[in-house]
Amino acid sequence: MQFRLLFYLVGIMMLVIACTKSEEKPSGSNSSNGATGWLVPTENIVFKEGAHDQIQAIDEPIFYSFEEAHLDPNEKVFIFQINDHINIYPLEILWHHEIVNDKFLDHYFAATYCPLTGSGIAWDRMINGEPTTFGVSGHLYNHNLIPYDRETESYWSQMGLQSINGLLSGNALDTQPLLFTTAAVAAESFPNGSVLHDTSAHVCDSICLLINTKSGNGIVSTYLTEEEYFGVVFRQYALLFEEGIFTDSISIYRTNFKSYSLLIIGSSTKDFITAFLLPTSRSSTKFSPVQNSLPIIMKDDLNNYYNLMGLVIEGPEKGLRLDSPPSYWAKAFAWELFYPELIVFEDQ
Numbered sequence: 001m002q003f004r005l006l007f008y009l010v011g012i013m014m015l016v017i018a019c020t021k022s023e024e025k026p027s028g029s030n031s032s033n034g035a036t037g038w039l040v041p042t043e044n045i046v047f048k049e050g051a052h053d054q055i056q057a058i059d060e061p062i063f064y065s066f067e068e069a070h071l072d073p074n075e076k077v078f079i080f081q082i083n084d085h086i087n088i089y090p091l092e093i094l095w096h097h098e099i100v101n102d103k104f105l106d107h108y109f110a111a112t113y114c115p116l117t118g119s120g121i122a123w124d125r126m127i128n129g130e131p132t133t134f135g136v137s138g139h140l141y142n143h144n145l146i147p148y149d150r151e152t153e154s155y156w157s158q159m160g161l162q163s164i165n166g167l168l169s170g171n172a173l174d175t176q177p178l179l180f181t182t183a184a185v186a187a188e189s190f191p192n193g194s195v196l197h198d199t200s201a202h203v204c205d206s207i208c209l210l211i212n213t214k215s216g217n218g219i220v221s222t223y224l225t226e227e228e229y230f231g232v233v234f235r236q237y238a239l240l241f242e243e244g245i246f247t248d249s250i251s252i253y254r255t256n257f258k259s260y261s262l263l264i265i266g267s268s269t270k271d272f273i274t275a276f277l278l279p280t281s282r283s284s285t286k287f288s289p290v291q292n293s294l295p296i297i298m299k300d301d302l303n304n305y306y307n308l309m310g311l312v313i314e315g316p317e318k319g320l321r322l323d324s325p326p327s328y329w330a331k332a333f334a335w336e337l338f339y340p341e342l343i344v345f346e347d348q
Contacts, residue, residue, distance in 0.1 A: 048139055119158060
């Protein structure tokens with residue numbers, strides 16, 4: 001196994017694509033971070049006047065069973081697990097609303113999606129010990145969603161994983177695992193899962209087109225060869241994985257990246273890639289894939305069997321769950337814009 005390291009400077013401005021119908025007002029290139037209060041270059045931000053909540057986040061989500069939801073088996077969804085509870089977020093709904101403010105018992109979290117960059121990320125929405133909700137600001141940084149929290153009205157970078165303006169500027173987001181796959185895999189793995197249903201009267205703006213023709217598809221990457229990658233993030237670094245390194249069968253790659261010891265598991269047929277952190281106590285543990293047994297995807301030499309979300313559901317350590325690093329899918333151009341040092345994983 002080896003890495004292909006890409007160093008580059010982003011020296012061109014790409015075509016700016018709108019996320020709402022409101023008029024775009026690109027900021028002037030002579031503004032400075034110190035003067036504006038933004039932690040990122042304002043010349044890379046597109047500001048939209050009066051755009052807060054024009055795209056309406058879902059603040060009171062309603063869920064159906066799989067039988068009630070009638071999802072197409074090939075429809076893309078995100079899977080989120082808290083304890084034994086499974087939520088399924090259809091991509092089509094997140095595409096229209098971009099943010100879902102959700103909770104289960106005393107767990108408060110947000111599932112977010114940016115149609116332009118193709119990035120779906122979940123995070124804890126407890127801030128300073130209190131839950132907040134996130135709204136869609138309508139602004140873009142590097143073509144990527146800028147949520148704002150309604151408690152402090154601070155602005156956050158979705159792919160940057162931190163607040164970039166406001167009272168909480170510089171605070172990091174505590175990400176949560178959000179698995180991207182198909183409805184068929186979700187239903188096979190978690191038949192009792194709860195499927196998000198859109199009951200809003202939200203009138204979509206110009207981004208709500210047919211799912212394969214929406215804006216963002218026309219931005220071309222400069223260095224990366226694939227259209228999109230699954231990436232693991234560490235500070236300014238990102239370790240990227242191409243879908244093509246995974247075969248029809250479930251495969252496992254074990255590698256180190258910065259301070260992470262990683263397990264990367266995926267399958268092209270089952271249409272998923274996910275990442276888990278290995279603690280030092282498991283440095284000598286051997287893992288092997290398990291085929292045709294969803295939700296189980298792997299086992300270890302202690303006879304623990306792990307599901308898609310890294311939870312041991314059979315074995316002596318039942319209930320143990322592997323942590324996940326910040327990781328998500330995004331389009332190639334977005335990885336190039338956000339992370340100055342990219343490492344592409346290669347299987348050798």
